[in-house]
Amino acid sequence: MGSSQQAGWWKKPTSPTNTRATLEVVRKITYTLVLLAITAVTGATGNNSVSVTVGNSSVLTCPSKPSVMMVTWKISPKVGGRCTLGYRADTNETNRTNCSDSMNWKLTPERDPALEIRQVGIAHEGNYTCEVVATEGNFHKTYNLIVLAPSKLIRHCDLHSRPVCEPLAGKPAAQVLWVLENNSTPKEEVHDNGTVTVLSKFTAHSSNVTNTTCIVSHPAGNQSKSIACHPSKNSFILPVSIITGVLSIITVMAVIYYFKLHRDRLCHKTKAPETAPTHSPQDDTMEVEPYTTYVQKENVIYNSVSDLTTEQNLPQGLSPAT
Template identity: 75%
Template sequence: MKAGADMKIAVKTVCVFALLTITKVTRTVGNDRVTATVGNSSVLTCPPKSNITMVTWKISPKVGGPCTLGYRADQNKTDRTTCSDSMNWKFRPDWNPALEIRQVGIAHEGNYTCEVVAKEGNFHKTYHLAVLVPPRLALYCDGHGNPVCEAAAGKPAAQVSWVLESNSTPKEEGHDNGTVTVLSKFTAYSTNMTNTTCIVSHPAGNQSKSIACRPSKNSSFIPYVYIIPCFLSIIIFMAVIYYFKLQSDRLCHKTKPSETAPTHSPQDDTMEVEPYTTYVQKENVIYNSVSDLTVGQNLPPATVASNMNDSTTLERKRDPL
């Protein structure tokens, strides 16, 4: 029992000693933040140690998967896994194992760790690479003659200011790639200003531009653009109302009943014409009778006519008009 307990104590002592040795040998040189402007090159160095046995760069970018670059002194051999061609050794790794990133882009942003194995122990150093994107400065006059300053697609967001005081508030618009566009419109306290200067402050460098804007002549016509259509709308509306009112009055006059006129019965016309018709019919009958007598009895026409006149006279007396 005692021998077993002594063995456990000895094992624990060895483990603690080994941990202390590893802690003493493995040293963290530092964790630094570095910046690089997009399109430029960046060089990251390893802890300077002599008699290097092995060097490994472990890269963890924000975009894409991790990759490694390695060197073994005993085999004088380098290898790499899934690292792009833009990342490589700056010099010979057995002499200086620095890492160079050519044509830095936003995708290169991330953590870079160099691990060195030497006779003195194990050492590592970690960098956090931040990529700077300088904004594109644009200065122009808007439709009302106000200066507008635009710092487009900068990373981080730029600071926009004016040489003279302005009460404008910059507006920011973020993009998917992490860049930010800042837009600022100059509003002068005095209307006598003719020349204004925009200053863009950014970690990648400061920029400035000046411009002279004139109040737009078209701005004075803007109220008329709204007044004239309103005035025409009112006139058209009144014309439509007057037209419908006029049509309504005409319909009322057409539907109004006419004044009563004296009625005229068709029977009156019949009564007025009927005596004349009867008289003509009688005259015709008499004439026909005279003709028949003249032909049948060979009587002179004068005698028959005299008799007919007497008969006509008697008929008129009997049936006066």
């Protein structure tokens, strides 16, 4: 009996293989529980990402409950202020605050509290939360609305005859690929409204490549267009333009210098020779006459004064000789 009791409580030690198998089962169970918890949380909060292209319409739904007492849409765009749409079942009233006309109930709140956004624009991007109050409890669902703006693809050849692919104003930024191997790095320009313009120049290992294809990858749609550049015609435009400009400047300066030189020669030929001014005796007489007249007057005055002085000095009864 003692042997049987000992056999009953004694167990065979667990092998390392069984231990690993047990740990693997525990790991899988734990992983499954984590996934279930994440799913439960996501389902409770109702976080969803919705993408819509510019110009299209989008419909966001609310949790469907049989006895709804109140529904409220809370909208928080990335740009601009918040707005709300509300409905009360007891008074059958709706209200809106700071919401544009492009956002409204899809049908009627009592029938379907879904929100419809018509003609979606970049300004509509943001978070949209629907809160429902029902007899069963409170429920809410949140959407992250992502607005996609397709790029307008422009292709051309630069001054060095390199193919250029330029997707304009896309959201998000477009990805540019070339059919042939390319060495260049695309450049991005971010605009104020959140769109991005990408500029990609094709640079091949061989300079003989003139034809290639540009492939633009974008969530709103992919595009591909071929580009053909001709180095024999385009590569000489810049040098020829520079040479032509320099020759034009030289020609204009030469013409100006020629006319200036020719004008100076004409002026020297037509200019009258300078002659010495003639001096006549009459001029000398005219110049001397004022001085002579002045001297004569001075002499007359002097003689008169002398006579008067002499007359005063003579004795009484004598008069000066005439």
